[in-house]
Amino acid sequence: MNSVPELNLKHLHALVAVHTHGGISAAAPHINLSQPALTQAVARLERQLDTALFDRQPGGMAATEATTLLVPRIARALGYLAQGVRLARRAARLPALPAIERRLTLSQLRALTAVDTAGSYTLAAARAGLSQPAMHRAVRELEAVIEVPLLQRRGKTLQPTPAANRLLRQVRLALAELNAGLDELHALRDQHGGRLAIGVMPLARAILLPQALARFARAWPGATVNVVEGPFSEVLADLREGSLDLLVGAMRDLSAVRDVVQEGLFDDDPVIVGRAGHPLAGRKTLTFDHLLRYPWVIPATGAPVRARWERMFRDNGHAPPVLRIECGSLVITRGLLLEDDWLTLMSRDQFLFERRAGLLVELGLAGEALRRRIGLTTRADWHPTRAQQGFVQIFRDVCAERSDDGPTEWPFRYPDTR
Structure with a gap:
């Protein structure tokens, strides 16, 4: 500020x-x-x-x-x-x-x-x-x-x-508003200038946000962007105080937070991931006996993916297995998967490069009930500058292109083993 x-x-x-x-x-x-x-x-x-x-x-x-x-x-x-x-x-x-x-x-x-x-x-x-x-x-x-x-x-x-x-x-909201006003003035001299501060959650940072940022940088060559990663509670607090302009990623239940609004843009389906050559790779049907046979690495309690992972088992009549390793770092999780027969849940974007390199593979879908909505979170009283409006529209366009690819197929089914 x-x-x-x-x-x-x-x-x-x-x-x-x-x-x-x-x-x-x-x-x-x-x-x-x-x-x-x-x-x-x-x-x-x-x-x-x-x-x-x-x-x-x-x-x-x-x-x-x-x-x-x-x-x-x-x-x-x-x-x-x-x-x-x-x-x-x-x-x-x-x-x-x-x-x-x-x-x-x-x-x-x-x-x-x-x-x-x-x-x-x-x-x-x-x-x-x-x-x-x-x-x-x-x-x-x-x-x-x-x-x-x-x-x-x-x-x-x-x-x-x-x-x-x-x-x-x-005070912080007031300073953010004055900064935005100065950006508006600078934009009069440089029609492609401006500033933007984005809080990013894990699902958006692998492919989705880079695509949007690359397009924005081409369309707004004089603009600067600050991308901030951190726990959701911290980036949400920064958003509410004005140091961040918007959040991108998986939407949360924010019904109790009245000063922010969310805009859902597309649905993402988590998938079960393991290393190439995993014993479960290539199976057209996975049972929960299969999934319980191998170790899992999942974030700690409180993370949305942890709740979805537990639901995947409970909805099918199984207690979630005891986790030997709890980890919220995608870098560490991907590295662990490459070392042994570990399993995890990820968005396809989160291991795209490893999949292209033939290192990690999608073993099966986690189920429609685990589908999550991806979108934007902003302050309810946010008045974006021209540059910020430009980024929001570009982000919407990138998400719309994903939705235009058609519905996700569900080739894997879990037999009822109860």
Whole structure:
């Protein structure tokens, strides 16, 4: 989030007011600023952004395209900050203060997020290239403005108070919105520029996402993409706080998380995988006696594939075998399969290269009940930039091409051995 320049939040609010009310003189009474002060605020923003925000005409000020793109982002950012302060004060059992977000500074907000991430003023200051006293002073000034303690020491680390946790999420969303606004401005100069941060889950990263990224890079040569892998709980938290724009991969049950939405794009059927030359390779019919005869490597309890693997056995009247190795790493799992007669469940994409090389083979399908939906997860209030919209459409196209290949055949059946 450090790409946001040192803008003045009061100046941003002034820009919104001038745009909303149609001019300097009309906006001045609404934000308690003189016309000269308001004129200076807009002029300074134009210098900082190196962009004309209004066309000065005899009949008044006409917003440029840059302003039309930027103002909605600023308005949403200010709304997040207002909500964050309200939530923080409510957590501290304090009444709301009107327009208090206008008294905040980006330096204060950056300092709070930096200390929260680093766990100490020393490390936060070193990462930000600031002095420790400056970092400490910025957080203390923020606490004084909103009248709420924000950090508490636990052992050797600083941790946010419950009130700060409520504020921090809204602050990060506000910074993400301002970053998106700056991207919109840059895109006016470079029609193929922009930035995108994607959280990726295991199923999407082997073939699906690389295909989409390659197409996106060709269509948007000036854009940059940051791909982040991690446990689902972590990438979901990053998405909800604005540091990721979207998640791609297998969909989860997020009915309890109301601020995100999911878009299913195609179905994937897990298959049973083993090494080439596995004793079960080439069989047209697999029984559960066969499957129980060999060791399995499956992720630990809590992973979706683990639940599906257990269901595969239980739905057919068998207890899942005891796992000697639990592993969520695809790299390690593929390596283990090559060493001996181990079995696992994978998407076909996840061992495509090993299959082409004749190293791993599909032994059978896990069953229609284990089919999983692949798609996109975004924030419910996400407003993508042009570049982000471009990637989403490309990803949809890649998924649609898979769906157009026709329904999956089911050549393997498990006889009822109960």
